[in-house]
Amino acid sequence: MFLAVTITTLLSLGLTWLVRRLARRYGVLAHPRGDRWHDRPTALLGGIAIVGAFLLGLSLFLPPDLAVRRLVVGGLLLFLVGLIDDLVPIKPYIKLAAQLVASSGLVFSGLVLTWTQLPLVDSGITLLWLIGLTNAINMLDNMDGLAAGTTLIATLGLSVTFALNGQSGEMVVALLLGGAILGFLVFNFHPASIFMGDCGSLFLGFTVAGIALWSNAAETRNLLVVITTPVLILLLPIFDTTIVTLGRYLHGRSVAQGGRDHTSHRLVALGMSDRQAVLLLYAVAAFAGAGSLLLQQMQLQTGLAIIAGLTTTIVALGLYLGKVQVYTAPERAHWRGLDLSWLRWLPGHPYRRRLLEVAIDFHLILLAYYVAYLLRFEGEIPPAQQEVFLRSLPLVIGLHLFCLLWLGVYRGLWHYAGLEEIVQIAKAVGIASICSGGSVLLWYQFSGPSRSVFFIHAGLLTLTIGTSRVSFRLLAHLLPGQRPPAIDGVRVLIYGAGERGDLLLQELIRDPRYGYHPLGFVDEDAEKVGQQLRGYPIYDADHLIALAERREVEVVLLAAGEIPLLVVKTLDRLGIQLRKMKILFE
Numbered sequence: 001m002f003l004a005v006t007i008t009t010l011l012s013l014g015l016t017w018l019v020r021r022l023a024r025r026y027g028v029l030a031h032p033r034g035d036r037w038h039d040r041p042t043a044l045l046g047g048i049a050i051v052g053a054f055l056l057g058l059s060l061f062l063p064p065d066l067a068v069r070r071l072v073v074g075g076l077l078l079f080l081v082g083l084i085d086d087l088v089p090i091k092p093y094i095k096l097a098a099q100l101v102a103s104s105g106l107v108f109s110g111l112v113l114t115w116t117q118l119p120l121v122d123s124g125i126t127l128l129w130l131i132g133l134t135n136a137i138n139m140l141d142n143m144d145g146l147a148a149g150t151t152l153i154a155t156l157g158l159s160v161t162f163a164l165n166g167q168s169g170e171m172v173v174a175l176l177l178g179g180a181i182l183g184f185l186v187f188n189f190h191p192a193s194i195f196m197g198d199c200g201s202l203f204l205g206f207t208v209a210g211i212a213l214w215s216n217a218a219e220t221r222n223l224l225v226v227i228t229t230p231v232l233i234l235l236l237p238i239f240d241t242t243i244v245t246l247g248r249y250l251h252g253r254s255v256a257q258g259g260r261d262h263t264s265h266r267l268v269a270l271g272m273s274d275r276q277a278v279l280l281l282y283a284v285a286a287f288a289g290a291g292s293l294l295l296q297q298m299q300l301q302t303g304l305a306i307i308a309g310l311t312t313t314i315v316a317l318g319l320y321l322g323k324v325q326v327y328t329a330p331e332r333a334h335w336r337g338l339d340l341s342w343l344r345w346l347p348g349h350p351y352r353r354r355l356l357e358v359a360i361d362f363h364l365i366l367l368a369y370y371v372a373y374l375l376r377f378e379g380e381i382p383p384a385q386q387e388v389f390l391r392s393l394p395l396v397i398g399l400h401l402f403c404l405l406w407l408g409v410y411r412g413l414w415h416y417a418g419l420e421e422i423v424q425i426a427k428a429v430g431i432a433s434i435c436s437g438g439s440v441l442l443w444y445q446f447s448g449p450s451r452s453v454f455f456i457h458a459g460l461l462t463l464t465i466g467t468s469r470v471s472f473r474l475l476a477h478l479l480p481g482q483r484p485p486a487i488d489g490v491r492v493l494i495y496g497a498g499e500r501g502d503l504l505l506q507e508l509i510r511d512p513r514y515g516y517h518p519l520g521f522v523d524e525d526a527e528k529v530g531q532q533l534r535g536y537p538i539y540d541a542d543h544l545i546a547l548a549e550r551r552e553v554e555v556v557l558l559a560a561g562e563i564p565l566l567v568v569k570t571l572d573r574l575g576i577q578l579r580k581m582k583i584l585f586e
Helices: 002-025 047-061 066-087 092-108 119-140 146-165 168-188 197-217 223-233 235-250 263-269 274-295 300-322 341-345 350-376 383-406 419-443 451-478 499-510 541-550 565-573 581-585
Strands: 490-495 516-523 536-540 555-558 577-580
Touching (some): 002 168, 092 119, 092 197, 146 197, 146 235, 235 274, 350 451, 383 419, 383 451, 490 499, 499 516
Parallel strands (some): 490 516, 490 555
16 A cells, blocks of 8 residues: 555656646646736646546556446546636536536445435435535635645545545545645645646545545444544535635625635735645644544544534634635625625624624533533433433523623623633623522422533633633734734834833734834833733833844834933934824824
């Protein structure tokens, strides 16, 4: 197996180099334009190398197999359609028709998802799965190495799944496809010297979606594993397609028109480099794939809790990325004559945003309550306790939402949430837990319900709701785009490392339009000197002149106190401006 993967990778390396050279010679290049990310002509048709290496690997190391042949035939059909589209652009409906033909062939051959035990419904879901994943990978091919690397991670996850299920033949097919992608990725990772084109992305999307269907052939612990394994392994393209599709529909744009509105583009808009954005998305794909493998070893009840938690995280990430401005000229939202403009302002309206917060908290209360039972009963909730859980759930949710509303939790802004909001949440959760726990125990006459469940629930809920509130602020702090650039901007020192100085620094960080690059603080308090405030050093005010000359300071911002007149005159003589905080905010 190692030899097979190695040879397939080497074949892909050689073929990619050859295709790149021929594409450059004959001018088969992707040229920069408004809806593309690259800024120089780049060779196309790298998909030829991927497909060629994969087919050679199959012919050399696997005996003929009917299931593999059916998958390859469908993949080759889409490869040819994509190749034509790369050379002479064709209409989107022609590509969709080809996807329907290829997908129907697989479904007709009996390869279907077994999610509902209803053949007709399962066949329809399988068609949507194949077509959806094909287009998801095709849409994900928007930044150097993203589609290829994500698909490579998916093949590795699938190969491990097959190994756990004892499907050795299927594992080899997944690994051979991974080897073919790896050889191409050497030339495709940022900065890419060749793109795969639609011939590669359509083939990869259809093939990896079809390979994922094979995992149903093995016996699984429960239906949850059957459903979630392929979804988690291919989570990133599914997530990206969802956020792009919704964004384009709500802005009155065609899904097929292309644009710089993918997950990767949004991350770059937040300050990441191309390479950082792609590597982060690789990590997300790998994390989701690892989660799918862990689910296969878990009990159903524990798996449900993990899926619910992951869903909450994905929704929160989608909301955060959805706020990034990626459309230069918003249009009236519509879809086939149906007015959807109300959906566009729904997330931004203050009262409607509260409804969204309530919906998220509703989910968190339910999830924390369920996990509290799992922890109390070590992963397996007894039937009697399941009845208590279901009967008490409406009361627990209702009381907690009431207390959160009563204590003003929904009046805060997520982007500015801090310790005060966490304390407020803890108070609301504490009061609600006492009331709900006491009510349930009284109802059951202190016989049956577990008292410790309510203590565990209170702790979990405070943690999860508190984390949800500070998550936006944490992301804004971690992303490099939320901080002033390392070199550009007016070099400033802030005089005063107290609360006003802290507020001033936060304002400079949040709004780069000021054009300031903070170097640190100066303060007269000897106890503060040598320490840091939000990662910025605090210097001795007595050394301001020498420090300003050494650090090439251009402006000193006065946040608190008064600077001695002699120092002011010296700063003026050195050409260093002194500005007060109130002037900055006018």
